[in-house]
Amino acid sequence: MKDKNAVASLHSSKKQRRHLWKKAIKWPLYSVAIMPVLLAAGWTIGAREDLRLDQLLGFLIASIFLLIWENLTNDLFDSATGVDEFKFHSVVTLTGKRRLVRNLAYFALLLGLLLILILALRSHVAVFLLVIGSCALGYLYQGPPFRLGYQGWGEPLCWIAFGPFATASALLVISTNANVIPWSTATLLGGGPALATTLVLFCANFHQVVEDSAHGKKTLLVRLGTHRASDLVPWFVILTFGLEFIPIIYGHWPITSLLGLIGLPPAIKLIRLLKKHHNHPEMISESKFLALRFQTLNGIGLGIGLGINPFFEQGFLS
Numbered sequence: 001m002k003d004k005n006a007v008a009s010l011h012s013s014k015k016q017r018r019h020l021w022k023k024a025i026k027w028p029l030y031s032v033a034i035m036p037v038l039l040a041a042g043w044t045i046g047a048r049e050d051l052r053l054d055q056l057l058g059f060l061i062a063s064i065f066l067l068i069w070e071n072l073t074n075d076l077f078d079s080a081t082g083v084d085e086f087k088f089h090s091v092v093t094l095t096g097k098r099r100l101v102r103n104l105a106y107f108a109l110l111l112g113l114l115l116i117l118i119l120a121l122r123s124h125v126a127v128f129l130l131v132i133g134s135c136a137l138g139y140l141y142q143g144p145p146f147r148l149g150y151q152g153w154g155e156p157l158c159w160i161a162f163g164p165f166a167t168a169s170a171l172l173v174i175s176t177n178a179n180v181i182p183w184s185t186a187t188l189l190g191g192g193p194a195l196a197t198t199l200v201l202f203c204a205n206f207h208q209v210v211e212d213s214a215h216g217k218k219t220l221l222v223r224l225g226t227h228r229a230s231d232l233v234p235w236f237v238i239l240t241f242g243l244e245f246i247p248i249i250y251g252h253w254p255i256t257s258l259l260g261l262i263g264l265p266p267a268i269k270l271i272r273l274l275k276k277h278h279n280h281p282e283m284i285s286e287s288k289f290l291a292l293r294f295q296t297l298n299g300i301g302l303g304i305g306l307g308i309n310p311f312f313e314q315g316f317l318s
Contacts, residue, residue: 028292032162032197033067034060035299036190040170042303043189046254048310050176058119059173063166065112066131070138072105077142081150081215109135123173126181130169134161152220158201163187163194188252192243193302196263196295199236202229203291206274207281230278237267237294244302256312259305263298266290 037059044051076098113131120128137157141149148157164183167190172178205212205221206229213222221229244260247253270290277283 028289028296029071029200030064030067031292031296031299032200033063035193035197035295036162036166037063037170037174038303039189039193039299040167040174042305042307043171043185044174045307046309052174052176055119055123056174058115059170062112062115062119065108065115066135069105069109069112072101072108074142076102076105077144077147080144081217119173123175124178127169127173130165130181134165134169137161137165149219150217152218152223154201155198155220158198159194162197163190166190167194188247192240193295193299195236195240195243196298199233199240200288200291200295202236203233203270203274204288206278206287207285226278230274233274234271237271240298253306254309254312256309257302257305260298260302262301263294263296266293266297270294
């Protein structure tokens with residue numbers, strides 16, 4: 001079935017172009033960028049430590065700039081390989097100006113890294129190094145000559161970047177007394193939510209497996225096929241919650257952390273959708289947004305659950 005948006009973008013109606021630009025901007029996707037620092041804030045408040053709000057705000061803004069760079073360069077690199085042939089909401093396709101998109105991408109990268117450098121100088125130099133490491137993983141995922149995402153390594157790279165690396169840098173940047181990289185805390189705190197973020201990436205191309213394979217993009221999804229990949233989705237959800245429940249079971253996190261379960265309904269809906277329609281591209285093209293809803297609600301719930309525990313203990317909410 002032909003995509004209803006399969007039109008030459010430069011000759012689309014104003015209504016069509018507005019719809020394509022809305023898909024190109026992908027504003028809901030920016031929840032994956034801000035989640036590490038929101039989780040770090042919840043953990044910091046729950047641990048009764050002082051929170052540097054100015055640093056938190058700066059990290060949020062920088063994270064958004066860096067994800068803009070990631071998204072724009074992803075469109076650039078995919079357009080070079082031809083894999084975006086039918087992706088009419090690609091920014092490159094919509095503008096028809098590769099140089100402009102490239103310049104905007106690297107301007108966003110420069111602004112993001114400059115802001116991170118300022119934040120690092122006000123907290124810990126490791127913040128800058130960790131963010132550089134995350135950016136390097138992002139380039140390895142999509143950039144030539146590596147394109148590791150084309151070889152099925154996108155999911156592990158995503159987990160590392162948005163898990164231990166991003167969470168450790170967020171914990172450092174908002175802390176008033178950090179002097180070493182909190183690897184154990186960052187891995188414990190970011191492991192489950194980063195797996196939910198990885199699920200968003202995994203689900204992003206369920207509807208274009210044939211096109212990806214034809215252009216040499218051997219993602220994990222292409223290698224598995226949609227049937228086996230749909231069987232894997234419930235395990236993403238189970239492991240996400242499992243990584244978040246273990247600290248609760250062992251008493252490292254409060255029972256209020258179970259608020260992360262508010263992400264369960266969209267996860268169930270996603271599992272059912274892909275199980276039933278995994279081989280019907282026109283019916284699952286928006287599956288990544290269900291995954292994104294799961295990721296967002298789960299992360300927000302976990303962060304709030306960690307942060308409100310002191311108020312419960314003080315009887316503030318009783």
